[in-house]
Amino acid sequence: MKDHADREGPADHKEHQGREDREGHAAGRATAWGAAAWASGVGILLVAMPQAARGRLPDRLATHWGVGGAPDGSLPLGAAASLPALAWVLLVSAVALAARRGAGVQGWAGATLLSVGVGLIGAQAVIVRANLDRSDWHQARSATLWFGVLIAGIVAAALLGVLLDRRVTASAPPVPVIPGDPAPEIPEGERFVWLSRATNPWFQLLAAAGGLVAVAGALAGAAGLIGAPWPLIAPFAFVSVVMSACSSVQARATEKGLEVGFGPLGWPTRRWAAGDIESARVERRTPAQVGGWGYRLSGLGTTVMLRRGDCLVIRARGKDFAVSVDDAARAAALLNSSRART
Incomplete structure (x- = not known):
């Protein structure tokens, strides 16, 4: 193909x-x-x-x-x-x-x-x-x-x-799109891939600072400079891991559905099959609307808010999921076209 x-x-x-x-x-x-x-x-x-x-x-x-x-x-x-x-x-x-x-x-x-x-x-x-x-x-x-x-x-x-x-x-492989068409037709038997990333530098800074303190505590404990280092390591390591997972997101849309990976390794990952996506659209959202930055739960559903502005929003299994990434309109059009074909 x-x-x-x-x-x-x-x-x-x-x-x-x-x-x-x-x-x-x-x-x-x-x-x-x-x-x-x-x-x-x-x-x-x-x-x-x-x-x-x-x-x-x-x-x-x-x-x-x-x-x-x-x-x-x-x-x-x-x-x-x-x-x-x-x-x-x-x-x-x-x-x-x-x-x-x-x-x-x-x-x-x-x-x-x-x-x-x-x-x-x-x-x-x-x-x-x-x-x-x-x-x-x-x-x-x-x-x-x-x-x-x-x-x-x-x-x-x-x-x-x-x-x-x-x-x-x-x-990423080439992204198929027909400009001006909100739902481009995808011929049967052909594939598409859309990929977009977003990062929050402040979350990355917090992750790096927490990781540095945790590493310093581990080294001080290994060198015998302090006693049990875990009270110092555990909270800062936890902050570093959480901030790292929330600092970046990668969204990938194909004819099979949508995948959203978190953090520098793209893990954990949330997936929706094309048949489970009822609709896809674009909405402008701000942190104030969804309750803050990061992974948020609100009356608007689940939102991954790394930067204010356009978000890709899907309706799947009766719930809304939104992620703030660039080129959201193209992804929404492709997902809608894929759903129609399915």
């Missing part, structure tokens, strides 16, 4: 191209801000952890352990704090330079920055913990078990970076 082709005039093409450019710029800004926050947070933690425990550490820190688990290498406290941070700055600079030159770094940049960042701050936490309350670096605790846990964390971070990169760089 083939995708139904667009039929657009020059003005329609310019409008469509302008919308794609705006979406691309918005996604690029969100990615850049996320990378900047991660780069800054990792650099700060690498320097701050040894400095925060300076009074409980020896002048030289054990930084390498032999096969038997005994320390066999050390660095001065200042070097142990500054060298990992310097290596991190060089790596981030190299990735940023390659991205600016268009060297095709999108396929590996996210996985590299996440995994190396986790590795560096995790290793710093392990080193601080092993040397804590020791008068000489030769007396440092064994770190074999903790480094094993760290390796697992690095692998998990690399996989997460790959998944995030695929979500960000995935491109």
Whole structure:
């Protein structure tokens, strides 16, 4: 089967191209801000952890352990704090330079920055913990078990970076539309795909701040700087996860129905089959009308409100669901046409 082709005039093409450019710029800004926050947070933690425990550490820190688990290498406290941070700055600079030159770094940049960042701050936490309350670096605790846990964390971070990169760089197939026709006819046996995203930068900022505090608490606990870290980790981790899930949304309409995915990974996902959608329309809604930002329940039904303005609204199973995304009119027309064909 083939995708139904667009039929657009020059003005329609310019409008469509302008919308794609705006979406691309918005996604690029969100990615850049996320990378900047991660780069800054990792650099700060690498320097701050040894400095925060300076009074409980020896002048030289054990930084390498032999096969038997005994320390066999050390660095001065200042070097142990500054060298990992310097290596991190060089790596981030190299990735940023390659991205600016268009060297095709999108396929590996996210996985590299996440995994190396986790590795560096995790290793710093392990080193601080092993040397804590020791008068000489030769007396440092064994770190074999903790480094094993760290390796697992690095692998998990690399996989997460790959998944995030695929979500960000995935491109949508052509969207079929006949300008001026509210319900374009879709020939039998042909397919269509419509895709639109929306993000809320303030939710992303709250998610990043909560995640940074949770990570700092986990590292402080792993390094032995504080007691039980869970009272600090749990609430901020919860805020980070919830804000991350509410910070972005992706809507996808096909001949099979509508899918709406939440968060950077597009999960959780809500789905409606084409036969369950009674109608689709566009409405202008504001946060005041639906009770605020995010995932809202009100007299208007369920609304995913990330920005004020046009929303795609479907009536399915006797209830209304709305999501604030660009190009909602096109999605409504396609869903109505698909329903009529079904």
